[in-house]
Amino acid sequence: MELSPTSLRIAGVPEPYNLPWHLAMEQGRFAQAGIDVQWHTVPEGTGRMCRMLRDDELDMAVLVTEGAVRDILDGGPHRIVSTFVESPLPWGVHVPARSDLREAAQLKGVPFAISRPGSGSHIMAMLYAERLGWRPGLDDLVVVHNMEGAAARMAEGSPVIFLWETYVTSRYVEAGVMRRVDEVRGDWPGFVIVVREAFARTHPGAMRETLAVLDSAVRGLDPSAHTVELVMRNAGFREELAREWLEHVRWRVGRPRPNALKPLLGTLQSLGLVSGGANLEAVYMSTGRPG
Numbered sequence: 001m002e003l004s005p006t007s008l009r010i011a012g013v014p015e016p017y018n019l020p021w022h023l024a025m026e027q028g029r030f031a032q033a034g035i036d037v038q039w040h041t042v043p044e045g046t047g048r049m050c051r052m053l054r055d056d057e058l059d060m061a062v063l064v065t066e067g068a069v070r071d072i073l074d075g076g077p078h079r080i081v082s083t084f085v086e087s088p089l090p091w092g093v094h095v096p097a098r099s100d101l102r103e104a105a106q107l108k109g110v111p112f113a114i115s116r117p118g119s120g121s122h123i124m125a126m127l128y129a130e131r132l133g134w135r136p137g138l139d140d141l142v143v144v145h146n147m148e149g150a151a152a153r154m155a156e157g158s159p160v161i162f163l164w165e166t167y168v169t170s171r172y173v174e175a176g177v178m179r180r181v182d183e184v185r186g187d188w189p190g191f192v193i194v195v196r197e198a199f200a201r202t203h204p205g206a207m208r209e210t211l212a213v214l215d216s217a218v219r220g221l222d223p224s225a226h227t228v229e230l231v232m233r234n235a236g237f238r239e240e241l242a243r244e245w246l247e248h249v250r251w252r253v254g255r256p257r258p259n260a261l262k263p264l265l266g267t268l269q270s271l272g273l274v275s276g277g278a279n280l281e282a283v284y285m286s287t288g289r290p291g
Contacts, residue, residue, distance in 0.1 A: 005031065006206040011040035011049050012062035015168050016235035017085050017191055020217040020251060021062070023230070029217065033209045043146040046071075047119030053078045059199040060210070064089065064120035065192045069264055071118055072283045073274045078194040079285035080256060082211055087250040089190035091124045092166035093182035094173070096154040104182045108132045113144045113153055113162040124163045126271045128184050135271075151177050167245045171236065187263040192256070200285055215253035256284070 008030075012018040021039065024030055030037045040058065042049050046067030052058045054076060062084055063071075072079060095101040101110065112125035122141065129136050142160055144150045150162040151172050162178070172178045193211070200207050221227055231242040261280055268274040 005034050005036040006203055007036045007038060008060060008206060008210060009038045009040065009058045010060040010062070011042045011052060011058050013045055014041045014043055015165060016231050016237070016245065017249065017251075018062060019230060019234050020214055020221060022234065023220075024213055024217040027217075029213045030210065033213050035206055035210055035213070037210075043148070045115045045119050045121065045146065047116035047122065050076055050078075050118060053194070053196055056196070056198075058196070059203075060193065060195045060207075062191055062193055065189050065261070066123040066186060066264055066268070067118060067120045068192050068194050069261060069280075069283050070123060070268055070273055072194070073268075073278045074118075077198065078196045079200070080192045080283050081195045081200070081207065081285040082193040082254060083189050083191075083252050083256050083260070084193050085191035085249060086189045086252040086257075087248060088185040088188065089120075090166040090248070091120075091128075091163045091184050091186075092169050092173075092180045093128060093184060094150075094154075094162045094164065094169060094178040094180050096159055097173075097176045097179045099159040099179070101159055102179070102181060104132065107161055107181070108134050111140045111142055111158075111160050112136055113142045113150045113160040115146055115149075116143055117141070121163050123268070123271075123273060124184060124186070125161070126273065127186070127267060128161075128163060128182075130271060131184070147172070154178055167237065167241060168235070170241060186267070188261055189252075189256070193253075195285060197285070211253055218251040218253050221251065 025037055046063045049061040049063055050071040053061055114122040114125055144153050147164055153160060154177060166183055173180050195207055228242050231237055232239060265280055269276050
């Protein structure tokens with residue numbers, strides 16, 4: 001008697017970093033492994049997906065690392081089970097193209113547009129502001145929900161700063177909606193995969209099979225002309241941008257490397273976003289701890 005596939009509710013942002021997931025789904029690899037992947041694209045990003053995990057709307061998610069760690073340490077019912085993108089994300093610092101803001105020295109005190117509290121755009125805004133020598137309060141944060149919301153906010157109203165992945169925002173920069181005046185990167189992996197603890201307890205085999213299929217999909221990607229074409233189709237990048245993006249991104253599925261998240265924990269603590277006594281052991285699933 002054939003067993004029914006295990007349903008897996010998983011989410012990620014609409015960005016090319018999730019290309020291995022989509023390829024594996026299109027090729028039927030998860031189905032062959034007995035996993036019924038129900039993929040949710042969430043333009044609002046990590047903050048929204050953390051809420052969905054808390055509300056039991058998801059079993060797994062691909063999150064920016066800083067948002068994942070902060071939410072887990074804030075009581076989220078999920079844990080990191082694997083690294084996904086090991087290369088740090090390039091966060092572009094954007095302002096309205098029609099504004100007079102043209103360099104980092106002019107940005108101190110300018111409000112930040114964020115997708116939502118606890119998101120990567122929020123945490124990286126706090127990090128960037130700290131480097132500029134100030135700490136934004138709640139009144140300095142404008143919730144815009146997603147990249148399209150940020151673009152709309154920049155088209156009208158007073159200037160705001162918006163941090164989002166450099167390559168993904170390129171079309172808005174090229175269209176003259178936003179101006180990129182700086183870039184910032186963290187000293188930690190860009191994306192991790194988290195799983196709800198309840199799902200991991202009841203479906204440990206499905207969790208392992210999912211990661212194994214994804215690992216195989218990642219290993220099958222290389223900077224070939226076919227992969228460039230896939231990125232162009234998936235992300236809407238022109239060829240030159242797709243090739244440049246592929247040169248910087250490093251996917252890796254597996255247990256986080258030892259000490260990979262220590263710089264992030266120190267940053268979150270210094271910004272007052274997690275308690276000084278926070279322990280990284282709490283963020284890992286038992287099978288995902290670095291070894």
